[in-house]
Amino acid sequence: MKPNSLRLSLAVLLAACATGLMSAQTTDTKTAPDEVLELEKLSVNGVAPAKQILPTARPFSSVFGTDDNIVDVPRNVTIISTQQLSDINISSVLDFTKLTSSSYTTTNFGAPSNPSIRGQTADLFINGVRGRITSNGNGLPLDFNSVESVNIVKGPATAVQGTSMYVGGYVDLVTKRPFFDAFKGSISATVGSYGEKEWTIDVGGPLSKQLAYRFSYSGVDSNGYWHDYYNKNNSFYGALTFRPTDKYELFVNASASWYRYTENWGLNRPTQDLIDNGNYITGINNNNAPGAPSDPQNSVNVNGGPNSLALGPTVQIDRHDRLLKPGDHSTGREFNAQAIQTFLVGDGFKVVNNSFFSYTARNTLSSYYYSEIIDPSWFMENRTEFIITKPFVSLNAGLDLRYQRTKAYDDYFFEPANVWDLTKDTNYINVYNATAFYGRFVGQPVPGWPGRYATQGAINGDTNDSHGTTVGPFIQATWKVSDKFNIVTGARYDHLSANVKDPLGPFYAHGTISVWDPNYNASLVYKMTPSSSAYVTYNYSKNISGAVGNGGGITGWDGTGTSLDKGNFMQPAEMFEVGTKFNLNHDKVFLNFAYFDQTRTAKPASSTALQKFKASGFETELNYQPDKHLYATVSFSYIKATTSNTAGAAFIDYPFGGPSELVGNEAQLPGSVTSWRTAGLPELSANALVSYSFDNGWGLSSNVLITGPINNNNAGTLVIPTQYELDASFWYHYSKKWEYRVSLGNVTNQKNWAPPNPVYGNGSLLPLAGTTLSFTAKYSF
Secondary structure (H helix, E strand, O other), X not given: OOHHHHHHHHHHHHHHHHHHHHOOOOEOOXXXXXXOOOOOOOOEOOEOHHHOOOHHHOOEOOOOXXXXXXXXXXXXXXXXXXXXXXXXXXXXXXXXXXXXXXXXOOOHHHOEOOOEEOOEEOEEEEOOEEEEOOOOOEOOOXXXXXXXXXXXEEOOOOOOOOOOOXXXXXXXXXXXXXXXXXXXEEEEEEEEHHHEEEEEEEEEEEOOOOEEEEEEEEEEEXXXXXXXXXXXXXXXXXXXXXXXXXXXXXXXXXXXXXXXXXXXXXXXXXXXXXXXXXXXXXXXXXXXXXXXXXXXXXXXXXXXXXXXEEEEEEEEOOOOOOOOOOOOEEEEEEEEEEEEEEEEEEOOEEEEEEEEEEEEEEEEEEOOOEEXXXXXXXXXXXXXXXXXXXXXXXXXXXXXXXXXXEEXXXXXXXXXXXXXXXXXXXXXXXXXXXXXXXXXXXXXXXXXXXXXXXXXXHXXXXXXXXXXXXXXXXXXXXXXXXXXXXXXXXXXXXXXXXEEEOOOOOOOOEEEEEEEEEEEEEEEEEEEEOOEEEEEEEEEEEEXXXXXXXXXXXXXXXXXXXXXXXXXXXXXXXXXXXXXXXXXXXXXXXXEEEEEEEEEEEOOOOOOOOEEEXXXXXXXXXXXXXXXXXXXXXXXXXXXXXXXXXXXXXOOOOOEOOOHHHHHHHOOOOOOOOEEEOOOOOOEEEEEEEEEEOOOOEEEEEEEEEEOXXXXXXXXXXXXXXXXXXXXXXXXXEOOOEEEEEEEEOOOOOOOEEOOOHHHOOOOEEEOOOOEEEEEEEEEO
């Protein structure tokens, strides 16, 4: 930590403490109870539990593994309730940016499986256990059929959860729980713009006084804003809760999901003229020889690297266009099962055992060209926690065990995305037509997949046949020194043993690795009043770096591609955070501020060079809910993020001899530049959501998202300007059984853009959808 960052942080903390002391006369002095409250019975300010948006209205254990008052938790946390999920109609990790600070996720080819927080890919948890791992956040869409609420934590996982390659933050999906009070449920259907069709059923109830169930199903069969786009998914979720005594509870849940969709590269050949005016540069390659008239893309002569183009005129591009051959596809299936046992051993002592199993298989083929096969990836994890709650300490100690097995094949080294002309017949966007396509020569056929090719893991950093075991003892504690001060400490050491094989020839590399990765944290919390606090938090960990391949496999080869580099599994990450939290106006207002400084060293997949990521910034969030009619949320963040070391950091296939703008974008950063502003991330972002329900059944909500300028590429020669999106919805409740909702997206029809993964900033730019309209009918019983 640099001294000036430390001085600034301490100054902010002292100022916050002074603010809190001055506000002590106006804050609620009611102390939060220690016991865990049943959400089925909890009502705050006359607001039913399902409609609560205040984070103080529910028990919370997603950070340190103990049931905490969120005011006392020394981390910046956002809780997204069932009501907010419904009002914003969240359907993707991209939507989290509408409800929390510092979360902005790049398109990741239209299929981001993990969100980004503070400029880096975030972890994804399911009821407190890490649920999926990818090397770059790309993967199967996130299924919300099972989700009841969402906890978003900024910064790396704590000692209870352990380390991974993601340190920006993590999202914990809290799944639906069975109903013990009565049989009830709902059925809904949605139709909307661009062929949107969705339907759900959600039912549950008691089977006895000790046993209750919940079942939900959702289906999607939608086309979408872009040409040849579709999303056809089916998801099932089931849960049981068994409470034979008041000392024991077993919660079991399982989900099964099938996905058929297309990835979305967006437009290729991005230029500033395209961003500002919608103008697209046309032209096909003239490599080697001109193409036959029957091949308007001259695909037979496409090269994998830079291509020489015979440029045509600049034309207005249709925002519905995108880089894809009709018929390209992505498919996948995912199965999860979880069992959480809670034993109340004695006064202030309980034992929690959380077991999780996950299976994923994926298949993506995009003819421009990218190929990925996960065949399959699966893992299981078991964590046992011993939780002690005493007047002077809350402590969680235990052991985490994890085993994972993956077989994955990837091919993306012949990826000439910018050679294709989207104004020509897209049926000829196909590298398999190219004489130079070296998947058939440099790569290898994928066993059991006729016509599919992959490159060796030592080359691309993703192809692997691997298995690994992690053993992680941990201890996390909150020490209540006095009525005014808490000290939070935690430590964990993960021992990773991995066996990695390259499943493709000619060398079939094989390596083993054994490392210890530490993760520890320390915080000081000052209770300015019983309902406000200020805190300082420090977290340090060593993390795997570029070592987790797509699908959850393990890679991390050294520069020779013949053995594993131990350093790739022990890269340091550091976070310093200072903040304040206020529960005001008798539990009607929750306000928080945070300043953070985070650094991370990592080696990207398919690169031998380490990169250093640094992000510092300011975040604030406000939640307001005075009664059952009105609620509002506001978030703001400023992030200054930089990335160092240009090696392997830019995707280049621009043509030789093209216009100056393309040639300029092609260049890497000058050798004198050692770090640059992180691409794909706005420095400034803000969002606000307001919702009001009338007694006669009518209601309305509106959400606005504003993002500052975003560098689309590392060099900063392509800049997406300041943008905003305004969404709105209107609903009517009839006889407490029926709900009718009309939702409008991008009401003002802004021509907004979204950036890709920064590696592809010189080759990809996604036009976001214009105004959309959907209608939902829901029947509750």
